[in-house]
Amino acid sequence: MRIVFMGPPGAGKGTQAKIICSDVGIPQISTGEILRHAMESGSDLGKEAKSYVESGGLVPDAVVIGIVKERIQEPDCVKGYLLDGFPRTLDQADALKRMTEELGKPLDVALNLAVPQDELVKRLLDRAQKEGRPDDTEPVIKSRLKTYEEQTLPLVDYYKKEGILKEVDGLGSMEDITARIKSALGI
Numbered sequence: 210m211r212i213v214f215m216g217p218p219g220a221g222k223g224t225q226a227k228i229i230c231s232d233v234g235i236p237q238i239s240t241g242e243i244l245r246h247a248m249e250s251g252s253d254l255g256k257e258a259k260s261y262v263e264s265g266g267l268v269p270d271a272v273v274i275g276i277v278k279e280r281i282q283e284p285d286c287v288k289g290y291l292l293d294g295f296p297r298t299l300d301q302a303d304a305l306k307r308m309t310e311e312l313g314k315p316l317d318v319a320l321n322l323a324v325p326q327d328e329l330v331k332r333l334l335d336r337a338q339k340e341g342r343p344d345d346t347e348p349v350i351k352s353r354l355k356t357y358e359e360q361t362l363p364l365v366d367y368y369k370k371e372g373i374l375k376e377v378d379g380l381g382s383m384e385d386i387t388a389r390i391k392s393a394l395g396i
């Protein structure tokens with residue numbers, strides 16, 4: 210199964226993605242995690258991504274599209290994959306559509322985890338204290354939410370038009386949300 214997992218920062222995407230991936234037996238491809246590892250290792254990719262990630266903006270499309278294009282062709286993606294945090298712009302979504310069609314393996318589902326804005330700020334500040342992610346400070350959180358609304362939210366309509374959108378309510382206990390996601394995915 211090839212899944213795009215969408216939702217605003219702080220919606221709990223990463224946590225749920227891990228659970229779904231281990232249940233289905235597919236890899237979780239998180240562009241945010243790939244970029245954070247690159248930044249920690251000080252690679253060229255990390256150096257290029259740093260200023261964008263730290264300000265809460267988006268890393269240029271060409272960079273993340275290149276990462277995903279290579280990653281989804283690795284052997285562990287034969288049975289499928291879950292994209293967590295990609296695509297985040299319409300150009301990324303178009304590129305993904307093209308590359309999956311070229312590979313003859315189109316996306317099966319785009320799942321949107323919906324959470325109201327005020328709940329998101331609360332969750333993100335809470336995560337900042339627990340995990341100490343460098344982009345979880347209040348000004349950067351606000352900037353990430355704004356980036357999300359302006360550039361990523363239009364993807365919900367995009368996938369609705371593609372006919373593969375599933376919407377899931379992201380409020381409630383972790384277990385309840387997992388159950389809703391599984392039911393939406395039919396697993």
Ligand code: AMP
Pocket residue numbers: 218240241242244261262263265266267268269270273293294295296297301344353
């Ligand atoms: P995440 O862990 O998904 O919240 O991503 C953390 C940060 O990495 C984002 O705020 C962006 O700066 C960058 N990033 C992750 N995925 C993408 C993407 N698909 N396009 C552009 N930038 C991204």
